[in-house]
Amino acid sequence: MAERPDRWIGVALDRQIKPGSSNPAIVGGYAIAVWRPETGPANVWEDRCPHRGMRLSFGFVRDGRLRCIYHGWGYEPGGHCAFIPAHPDLAPPKTICANVYPSEERYGIVWTNLCETPNAHLPDVGDDQGWQSIRSVYVKRPIAAVKGGVASFDWGGGRAEEIEDGVAFVRSDTAGLSLLIAIQPVDESKTGLHVVAKGDGAKDAKGRLAWATRLERLRDAIEAQS
């Protein structure tokens, strides 16, 4: 599996991690569960319950806790196991803990950092307000090819610039918006792109739909190259 570099990687659009849901994602070959309680921020954990290894992305959310689908063990957002249904009166030992990665929601994207000693700052493109989700696409190509495709794509008259490793930014005055593209290495042959936009060109559903369709074309174009 890949190294776990010290940087924030976008893993989902925050709008698509719905309240009360747990979702699977793979980052550099590492399986993570991205889950959100009924209210509150998204969490990013290793996709594995410490009890018998069941993937937590299959779990369900009840009363603010992520419940493993195998034996129903209930985990608080901090990662601690708070409830073991087989022993309902037992306070679970504090040692029973899901493996929690740092996570943040910013610019409409859920970010995580899988590094063992994370020090990096979140990408900074200014004010958090006003960013609209467009969509995520998953491209069946390695990250280098996808970055190349992003760089050469016509973003409504603008060109994407990689402002830091794995984060691209586009400004298009013609299209009336800016776009932020978080690039997620899934594994050696697949890469995710999570795209948000800010400006007039993204303020209504019609504009966002047009961009979502364009991103399907970007995905298809990169995949068409051998």
Add this chain to the structure above:
Amino acid sequence: MALKLYDYSLSGSCYKVRLLLDFLDLEYERQPVGFYPEREHRTETFRAINPLAQIPVLEDDGIRLRDAQAILCHLANKYDKSGLWLPRQPDLFGPIMMWVMFASGELMAASAARLHDLLGYDLDIKTARRNAHFAFRILDDHLTRREIEGGTWIAGDHPTIADVACFPYTALSNDGGIGLEDYPALRNWLRSFMRLPKFDAMSGISEFA
């Protein structure tokens, strides 16, 4: 009882019919068919009921129907007084039927992958999984656009037989070694479906949405 369903618990196609029967609050007689390992559906007796040797089959007051999609249309047409499960408005009827046929067409690659992994069917699993991913991508792209438009369901602003037809083999994708990591809109739609009143799970789908 007017309705009789030739059914197998592990069949996703039979599950399409069971779902709508529950949503419509219809009582029915269940006739279990020994699909595996007995392969009862391939016997001469069963071929007299359905020459295609497939399940589900529905008998309704003298009418005998095969093909889960046809059965969904029949049930909605005959029993749904609300008209919500199969609306007749021109802007919805065609799109719904398009996705119902997608469910019996491209989406069945996921059923093939599942039959290979679960019951040892001899088929090209790589092609089945590749085709299933292709179908899931098509449906996820559509549901992504629907999300942007503020919609939850495949067609229209309430669930229809398009959602019922597409749900089972999507929800059972893991049975065929197909994960849904790349399909966020699909996952959210599956959860919305599972939270519908009178929804019932089947093996391979959790009761807890």
Add this chain to the structure above:
Amino acid sequence: MAVTTDRAALNEWVACGWPEKIAPGGGYRTVLLGQEIEVHRIAANSFEAFERNDRGELGRKLPVQIKYCCIFTTLGEPTRPLPKIPEFEEPDRRITACGSVGVHTSPFRIIENFLDMAHFSFVHTDILGAPERTEVLAYKTEHRKDVDEIWAVDCQFYQPAASKASKGGQMTHYAYRVMSPFSVMLYKNVFDDPARNDAICLFVQPVGETECLAHMPLALIDRESALTSIVDFQQTIFAQDRVILENQRPALLPLDPTIELPTRADASSIAFRRWLKAKNFQFGVYEKKAA
């Protein structure tokens, strides 16, 4: 797939099919511990099995036993016979195979899941367990050294619909028996006959370290249900477990108790892992590699 070199695994009797899988005069191929084999049904009750190489040539003839609705063979020299399960001789029982179900995981994950009760309320909801009655009461585990089997006894769990024959909820009493590393069975009290137990067996055919076929013969007391319904019920239960089994990580079974954290309800899993460790199994187990 390479054939395993783990003698502990090779020296076990393993299920590789069921008699009705093939008509007399026919044959089929399957894989056992990485070794391709071919099974022929010579006559109604006569079977032969052979190793088969990449070129399709049949090699060494393998020993075969037909018992408990399974075809058993071995690639090695078993040190113990097939287990004794007298329930399969009782004339008033419904006795059936349920085919085989493919599962992508270690055989030992499948055995452990079969031993576990704490998942009933979540995986077999409203059938083998109720969401509001999840407690697993203390039970006992034993290593019966004379037969070298692991047993869990005095197990009980509230079940809304314990079997096809059940007409309501009951407190089911279970005993679990691990007859070999690849085989396990349970005894559960019959709904309206507390003196008898249903016998449900699981013989795991390890195709490879993380790929198996599960064979599930049953010997039940059930005067009313159609055989199709009995098989349907068992398959429904197992297909619910399969989702869990295919999504445990790692797929190989960790024997180190610090990798996965057990509670008291996991007593049979603890006993099973300790037993496997003592047998020095390499096949199907997870060894955390040094960095």
